[in-house]
Amino acid sequence: MNRHCSFGRVRRWAPLVLSALLGLLPLAPANAAPPSKAWQQLEAVERRQRADPAPLAEQLRGLEPRLAVDSAERLEARTLLGLLAAQDGDLAQVTTIVKWLQDWPLDELQPSAQVAAACVWAEYQRRRGDLREARKALSKVSVVQREGALPLQRWRYHRQASFTALDAGALELAQSEAQLALKLAEQLAHPWRVALSLADMAELARRLRQDERGRLWISRALSAAESDPDPITLYEVHTGRALVYSEDSAIALQSYSQALQLATEAGAARLRALALANLSDYHLRHGKPSVALDLAQQSLALVGPGDDPGTANLARFNIGLAKVLMGRLSEGRALAKAAVQAELQHGALATAAEDWLELARYLERMQDLPGAAEAYREGLKLAQPLRREQLQRRLLEAQERFDADRRDRDLELLARDKALKAAQISQRNLQLGLWALIGGCVLVSAALVVQALRRARNANARLAVRNAALKQQSESDSLTGLSNRRHFQAVMRQQGPELQGSLFLIDIDHFKRINDSYGHAGGDQVLIELARRLRHQMRDDDLVVRWGGEEFLVYARTTEPLLARALAQRLLDVVGRTPVVYESLHITTSASIGFVSLPLAPHGLRLPWERAIDLVDTVMYLAKVHGRNRAYGLERMLATDPLQAAELAARLEGAWQAGDVTLVTLEGPKLGSQAGTPAPPPAPQPHQPHQPPKEDGHALAQ
Template sequence: MLMYSVYTILGIVHSQDEDPRLSQQAREQALQYAREAQAPGLQALALGNLADYELRSGNYARALELSTQSLALAHEDGEISTEILARHNMGIAKIGLKRLEDGKRDVLQAITMDAQREAGSYTAEAWLELGGYLEKVDDLPGAVDAYHRARKEFDAVLRDETRKAVLEAQARFEDQQRQREIRLLNQDNSLKAEQIRTRDLQLKLWAEVGGCVLLSGALLALAYRRIRRTNAALAQTNESLREQSERDPLTGLANRRHFQQAIAQRTREGGLRGSLFLIDIDHFKRINDQWGHAAGDTVLVEVARRLSSVLREQDLVVRWGGEEFLILVNSEATEDARQLGQRLLDQIGGQPVDHGPLRIPISASIGFASFPMAPQDLTLEWERAIDLVDTVMYMAKAHGRNKAYGVAAMQARDRDQLLALAGRIEAAWHQGQVQLVSLLGPVQEGRA
């Protein structure tokens, strides 16, 4: 068992080497130790890992053979997660071998099993990976459908996370409200007790009028100071609650609630003005699967730090949800947006992310646009503007990832025509109706 774990980790460590044979040898050695241990579950997982390597190497026939063996062992041992992995790899291998219908059926079955476990973000990643392989074999309608389903799954996950965050914030607020009411009641009781003692002193020391006046004044001043301190504490608590409700607890960035309040003020007199960027970390599901969710959290925190390091204090950077980030800057110049887009690609993907002994290489896909839109200076509502940059961001993913597409100009006379072009932006780009800026990220040289 120990040697199986050691060689499995070595296979992961060498997976980013220029020479992939070390990774292959380590995975095969892990399979051998799993067989010697007579552990069907470990054998199924080792076969799945080896099949995944063969898929990335383009050896689809070998990947199908390994996945078939893995599926049988996983089903026999009752390992649902490994069975899902094996069935998914079988489908992808069949697609690579041009057996599209069989491959789609296997992948859809794996996605259905995954969805029954309520693993929304992983289901979305499975659709996204299916779209990429369908695009490779020129099944463009199938690829488009898979990308749309991935988008729907990501939206559903985002809605669930938002609802959960709102309920948690509401529970925290109600608990703090109760604690505050208790403190106020105790302070009110203390104040009343102080007033009673003051009256008793006045009655007992009536003969000493001068002393009573001084004592009463001192007590009133003390009560006034206490009331002021109480009011200050209440104000500070309210401000702290407001900040917590508008901040992402993991990265410390602004969240969607803060963005919606800020954007409402910016667009009060018309449509959105400025440059808008939507950023998605590439292969984030693979990071979680290979190195665990703690590594994924480390990547999210580091990306947030890198984004903030290239932005100014007045720029707005938001964790939009999952592995997506949104940036709004005041500049309306297309050239400024292009330069910032390149800096963001270089800053995110320039260095691997350190997580313990691991160095995890990362990259991102970015979509951006500047408003008002050239050449007619057309503006959009902020929701439509986000839809536009989301579309070109997914174009960047579909065209290889680790790149950015920016909308420089759209040949539209009015808002309706602008939205119509946005709905078919890639076709409009090829027809010369849309001008796009294409940027490439840094070459990936990191090792995990």
């Protein structure tokens, strides 16, 4: 696929990985043999397949009779014909080619033929917008077939699997598939394939909010594309670059414009339609609805009926948003909602969640509060399970790192014990030797032994001090001096299986904007200063943890909800009341906070610390989606065990409205609201009108 033709919002193509692949990738093995003329022709067709489907299909039909029957080249030619037919929505041709591939004789190429058949059918289903059928086609390929296929077929398979998993919100699966595709691209030694896979990795990093890593990947993708340039590959990479640099308006606009120019030069009407839709989205986010409307309408005019549902749906959604911003609320809202419903019907859950939340922000900006409330509820209903999956994955990764560190420490202690025993044996041997000495040597030897023992005691004392320092370093955050996750986990293990106390998860609002505006040194100063303020608010036996990135976790020993509420208000105030001073600049900050006290009323609910963090993260996310600079506290939940609690957390806002949970809301100092009163359940409009965020980023990405 290509990312830019998925049925989901094209500007959010596929999500991931990354630590194992950060090294520079070689583009070709040193001993790679030059491809045959037939393979060169087939590769040239594939590189342009998105630009000129019809003439390329004719070229393949002319080439195919000259290729040996049952050869790898013949298999590749028929596969490319199937992919081109899928782009054109030619069901009869696709069905014929898929059957031809499935009937491939039983030989060494049969696994490749089966994988190719699945990819062709999945491409057709994805082009017509049916992501569920596309995933089903790919899932029918067995592990034996996939591993026995040629690298080229496996590369296509894993890229398609990554994109369809992303659209369904299965981020972990999408990440592993993208990794496999990247390794195969390197093995194939085709710079343009490497460029596309690197661009995939950049987008996945962006979706994981790993911005620096995403920029590194896209820089490498551009270098790979320019080493063997063609307009279609460069189009893909420049579109990806615009997404990665979406916060830098100048670079994003330049990259989108470059992509449009490349599509125009290549004569690729479909790619030009997609580039226009992406430019429309850019101008929407920068407050130019009339320009966005014109570009989206141009895009829709270039897409024929059934040609490209993904691009057409994106254009329709942007037309709806533009009309909302132009004051045509009823018309625009209906168009946008129809586009989101189309995404849901075809299984693009993650995309639909983002679109609901984006529509809610635009409606709220135009004071359509009932419409905004409905869109928020629909977006949260889809987004909360996806958010919970990401949190669980992060916790598993943290636990794996902790277990690895613990194994390393055990090995180190074992080595020390072995060395100590060897030293003791050596000392015993020395004592036996001393007894064998005669006369006047006894006193000298005794003095030497005393001196040796004194040195050993001093060395052991220094070792103990050094070990204590190392333990302190391993359980502290190097930037802020706060405790880290490892120390928090150690404290939780000492306390028993269930958490007792109050947890506060604090996320600094718009921290990426701070980094972009003041540099990473400014962002670091914000983290250091806010860490100092948070620590100053806590008692000595409470715990303040840098949980990761711009998130802090506070564990207070109190189990009293009223005290937790008062502490949450103080934390909001110390973060937002006074700007952080960096050099001669004053940086304004605020935070979104979720908190809970355990055991939880009315049934005295107790939870393991992992489940408690999962719960407080969901509450914090609700505070962020509802406007930031506020704290939401869970004070009551009609649950008697962790399973019931997880079920209510999965539909937290609905449970709040139904009265199954009680939340309180506290406003940060900027808004000046009265704090500490129980918040009413959400009504048909937002429970508390608030100013919309001043940026058009997606709530899921904050």
